[in-house]
Structure formats: structure tokens, C-alpha cells
Amino acid sequence: MAARTRYAPDRGLTVRMTATMFLLGLVFVAFVAAIIAIGAAYHASSAAIVLFAVVLGGGFAIGSLFYSDKIALATAGGREVGPNDGPMARDLHGTVDRLCALADMKKPRVAIADTDLPNAFATGRNADHAVLCVTTGLMRRLTPEELEGVIAHEMSHVAHKDVQVMTAASFLAIIAALLIRIAFYGELFGGGRGRGGNNQNAGIIMLALMAVSIVVYAVSFLLIRMLSRYRELAADRSGALLTGKPSALKSALIKVSTDMARIPTQDLRAAEPLNAFFFAPAMKLNAKASLSTIFSTHPSLERRLAELDKVQQQLGRTAG
């Protein structure tokens, strides 16, 4: 049936995302195996330390997931608005209402951040607690159609449960980072008192733990960033399919990205912790540099525009 082909999923994107998640899983398994191997090799148990890191890291991840909406709103300076809080809020609510009805989604809470930085984000641990925040700078710069494209992109993040997926993906990196720290201090203090065989053993375990954790942290960090970029592309795609206007989203991307590059660095640094949730990252544009590409949370502007071209072709194709 025509309906199915017109909105067909992007197979290449699916394959790449699956591969990334598979690799993350593989790193996780290798991590566990390495920890067990270290324990076995020195006839000692590092279980207590690892358990401590897992509990602490888990608590941290769940806490940030649970309070993600409040944390993000507070950092961005967003305040929740109702449909009757002025013309800006009314238009925003109207757009969100329609997109929710079109996509059969629960309406998220709507917030406006009074800053000139043109951006938007959506966060919250699930659809019931989702909050969508748009800056006044974004609303000033974009036409209603472009703004709608951005909102559709953000609502796709909510529909794809990106906050949960990315928190789960970051869990490994959080634990690795904690273990590096614990092992480092353990080495520092345990090694200082070093006398007798038992303590020497403990010192080696700490060193090995630290080495493994550093490798795991580095690899999972790169994989998480890769996953984040794929999920941005997925949200672009779903958003464009929902509004039926990939070109509006493209012009919004170009406007926001070029404007962002012109803003002084002072503002950008304050916005950096929020980058992963943003519509476009708050940093200087440097499309040519390949190193910055593998570290960034968002795909390059060219890449996003190219993917949206594909959606445009798909939608324009005559049925049958």
C-alpha cells in the first residue's frame, strides 16, 4: 500500500544505530569480563569497589533522569507558560496542540526561556513528564513554519524516548568514570602505605582497574556521541515527516546554525551542559574539522540537510 512506502523508515540509519548500540553492549560485556579477570588473576575481589561504583553511578543516572525536566528548565532559565500567557505563548501552544493531534501524542508542558540564544529542547523522563522549551530568540528569528519544524523535531525526541535511551547509554560511561576516580584515589592512598604482599596486590588491582576503566570510558564516550548524532538525524526525519515540510526544517537549521556561530563565546559556555538536548549545538561551526565531528553530539549541518533532502524526495514521489 502506498501509505507504507511513502513513510518508509530509513534502513541505513536503522542499521548504523543498531550497530552502535551493539558495540556499546559489547563494551559493557568486555568491561565486566575484564573486572572479573582482574579479580581472578590476583586472587582478590574487586567486587566491593565495583559494586560501590555501580550503586553510586546508578543513583546518579536515575536521579538525573528523574529530575531531567527540572534541571534542564532551571539551567536554561525556562518558565512554564499556559496558552493564555501572552501572544507568544498562545501561538506556541497552538502549534504544539496541532502537532500532538497529528501525531497522536500526549501534549508536553510548554516553556519559554527568555534568552537571545536561538534554540529549543525537550526533556523529561517520559511522555507524561515531558517539557518542551523554546527560547524567545528562536521565536523572534524563525517564521511560524520553521518554528513548527523545530518543535516537531523536539517532539520526535519525546516520542523516541531519547532522554531514557541516552541515560541508559551513558550509564556505562558514568560507572567507568567513577571507577577511574576511585582507583586513582585508592592507588594514591593505598600505595602510600604500601608494605607487605597484600597491599602490593591491592595496588596492582587498582592500577589494572584504572587502565580498563579509562579504555572503557574513552570507547563508550565516542559511541555515545555517535548514538546521539544518529538520534538527532532520526528526530529530524520524524519531524519532517510529521509536518510534511522538510524544507521548513532545513531553513530553520541553516538560520539557527549560522546565527549560533555569530554569538559571543561567553553565552555559549553557559549553554554547553545543555547541548545534548538542544536542537542545534551551541558551539562554533567548523564543518571541515573531522576530529570535532566525532566528538560532537550533533551531526554536521551538511549531513542533516542531506538527510532531509532524502525525506523531501520521499514525500514528493507520486504514489503507486
Place this chain on the structure above:
Amino acid sequence: MGFLDTLLGRTKPVQPKLDDLFALPSAAVTLDAGAGFKPTGSGSVCFRPVEGRSFSDVQKDVQELLDVSAGKEGGLPVEVTTDSYGFNWLVSSHMSDELDALVTDLHAVNSSLVDNGFGPQLLCTLVAFRDDQERRLGLVYLYKRGTFYPFAPLAGERRDNALELQVKGVIGSDLKFEPDLSRWFPVWGAPGL
């Protein structure tokens, strides 16, 4: 969305539910008897246009189809307007006692869009009612939910919530009503209302 779709960041566009629309004519009788609201004969389909040739061709076909059926009975031609949110409204006007014909028209729009693969673009259908005091009331059908809700605009972009709830009380059992009140979104300035 399934677990796998969530994990892979895929959205399946939601297909519309069309059949419940046909419950409208009988509910209109109840509404007249219970609250004194009569259909004005005007109704509209709201959908999201897609850029590109393919969709504009389909829209042109639908318009021609409805114009032909309107021409036969000496009725009014179909009107297309675009609202401030970029949604298109296709308004069909009949005599006030021709609700069946109106619903058939609206259904023709729905099925042509669905047949051409644009079903996910359908937003809502609105059928206009009025009572003796000229109070306006729209019954809105949400395609993706297959449910109805009332929309009663007052002057100055306010809603007559009391009237809306009264209407729900009168025809709530005749139609599938939208239980989630947060989805009763306002359609200010909807043409034909």
C-alpha cells in the same frame, strides 16, 4: 510505538480512523432534541499539506470531485483556506438538513487522502452547529483518536466550557467522546464555524 521503534528512533506515522464519523448524523438529532443546536450545513476537513507535486495533485483531484457533486445539487462550491498554522481547511457547505450528504462529502476527502498515502496528514473534521441564540458550536472529530469533542468559541478567543460540557452530557453516549480533556484543543477561527 513498539519497543524496537523507540530504541531505533523510528516513528510510524499514525493512520487515521475514519468510520466513527458516520455516527454524527444520528448524534445531531439527539443534540437538537437535548440542547437545541442545529447543524448549519457546513463542515470542514483540516489536514496538513505536504510539500511537493504529489500532494497538490491529490488536493486538486479532491476539490474537483467535491465541486462536481456540489454542482449537481446546485449547492455551494468547495472552499479551501489555509490557517495561520499552515493547515489547510476544505469547507463543504450544504443545506442544514443535509447532514448525511455533508458527512459523505467529508468522507470522500478522507478516503482520497488515505488512498493516496496521505492518511497521516489528516488532523480533524469540524461540523458546525448553532442554536436559537446564535451560539456557535463545533463538533470536532480527531482522526488519529477516532473521537469527538465539542468546541464552543466566544468572542475574544474564549471558550464556553460550560456549554462544551453540557454538550458532552447530551450526546456523550451517542458518540465516542475524547476522554482526555487536554486533547480538546481549540480551533480558533476555523472556517465554516
